[in-house]
Amino acid sequence: MLADPHHLLVLAEDVTSQDVEALAVSRSTDAGWSGPAELQLMPGVHLTGPWTLESDLLRSFDLPAWARQAYLLSCPVQRGAALPAELRGVDPLLDAFPSGVPTGVEAEALGHLRAIARRLRGALRVAGTGAVVVPDADAAIDLTVLAPVWLDHDAGLQVLRQTLPAVRSALDDIPEELAGQELEGYMLLSDLGDGDLLEIEAAGLDEVPTVLRGTDWAAGGVVGYEIRWRPAHPEQAFRGRPPLQVRRSRARAAELIERAAGALQALVGGEVVDDDGFLVDPGDLAG
Template identity: 40%
Template sequence: MSDEPRPPERRSIKDKLAHVPPTPASAPPNPLTETTTTAVGGLDMLSSAYRIGEGGRVVHEKVSAPLAAPLQRIEAAHAIELDWASAHHLLLLSSEVEPDEVEALAVSVWEDAGWSGPGMLRLGGQAALQGPWLVDTDVRRALGTAADLTQAWVLICPATRGPAPTPEIIERDEWARAFPEGMPAGVEYRVLLSLRRMARRLAGAIRASGSGQVITPDPDSAVSLAVYSPRWVLPDDLLGVLRPVFPTVMDSRDVGPAEPRRPTRREVQRISAMVDGRVDLPEEVLRSIEESRRRAAEEPQVVDGYALVAPVGNRSQVLIEVRQVPTVPQALRWETWSNGVVVEYRLRWQPDGELAPLQSPLTRTARLERLRSARDIEEAAGLVFSVVGGSVVDEDDFLVALDTSS
């Protein structure tokens, strides 16, 4: 028999770990050398764990391994450079806003949003947010941003420009003022609109590159709410839920019409002539009228929604529109009931006609009325939610957590 050495046999790491002898019960563990293995890139736990024993031996332990460490998402924040900040669109936030809040809103808007690396939040397509960056005093003054917005997220997105807006549009539209040389289009425009929604929710602002225009949406301007649920509630039942708090709430079909305008003498004469048959209508108009009357008499009235009206604030009202909808907002796409029947209970704020909620800045009276109305609408949404369940979103389709303890 030949004594020549044979070539070494190749064995996989998995096979080697499977034949590791178990550790003796008397061997004390060494906390400096203990380690575990888990499936790479997943969250599934293996049924075995291993540690390095004396002499460098791999020791097999009959215990479950913990989850692997999560992906590092955020690096230590550094001060942003002025040139880098000026060359990109910025989402400006206060230092109190956590990166998890930015991520939650991004996931509520974009299907594929998530962390692609430390400090890089992927939005969709080629768009991403990089940050957070610190905005020091010198950079803030150069950018012309508010003193409390000391956190910046840089938008990484290809620029797409359309035609320049006219002077009339620039006077009325904030985006036109931010892009006087050419309006953003395509992905860039859609991302900027979504960032404005995020800025309103987080009491932040957007600074446009180039012009340096700062867009600061009013966080208190989002007053209306919507409740999405798989449950349909009849009008009388919902009225019964709301009346203890809103005693004058009523079905919109029971609301009397406004006092009609008195017709002029000429209008009265023309109506009388039509009733008496002294005015000849075209034959196709007569057939259409007769067909409409016949259908109204034969076909039953089908109601697939209803609306309730209640006073809120001092001089405003809330319109609660109830209807079935085909889809839910993006933020609710993971709800188990979102693939079935979905009912929308939308609570719309209808301010008094004398107020001008779209004017800026608002008067003190308008702000107080809006604040009182928002409080009442939130209470009404809480009552609806307590009956139908589901989820509540704001005007920007972001999730809202209501305090229904009372």
């Protein structure tokens, strides 16, 4: 039964339980079905459902009109101090807990729910306050190419010069006396104008990402090529609803990130993952 003491993952009609399971196991090695209609996210934390949302429940819970099903989250309640005044309005999920911000297992579980909701264009309904949080699917634009092949600094620079504007090496900003030191990875920068940057960081990973477990090539080591947007005004860009001009800049950065990820993946192989750790089909990236 749906009840106020539980957080809810709210989804549209066309989302299947297999969709939810696939995303859950991408983020946690402990995720999987633990019983009929019971999906474990991690030890002691599970979702039950899906539960059908009738029209009267949509109204009483103030849910979006597209909502047709929900999963109920069972997890320990762990709260910290009240949300500081200077952080209000930055994160809609934290705003839903004004008297005590989730910590520990509860915070981690809500992180899983938000990631799943963002990918499936769903929502969360928070226990207690009843706040409904609809993650912005267009806000998480960073991508990472996970590959078996190491592309050296000069080769990476050459590939991305065909895709990104004004791309350069971060070594250009390092003092001359430090530039000769051996580095474990490297970073490239692309100037987007108005102070915005893209950072491309290449490094070997210490552990195989969860989403790649069971992949044969990953057992031999994984190289990560992270492509991240660094806006000139992060306090505006990463708040709940950025100004229109910032959203336009973000959309332009997102297209460039997709092109860069596609160019790298075409050369080094492997997989592309989004900022929540979910696989992205290279065929869906901007060309």
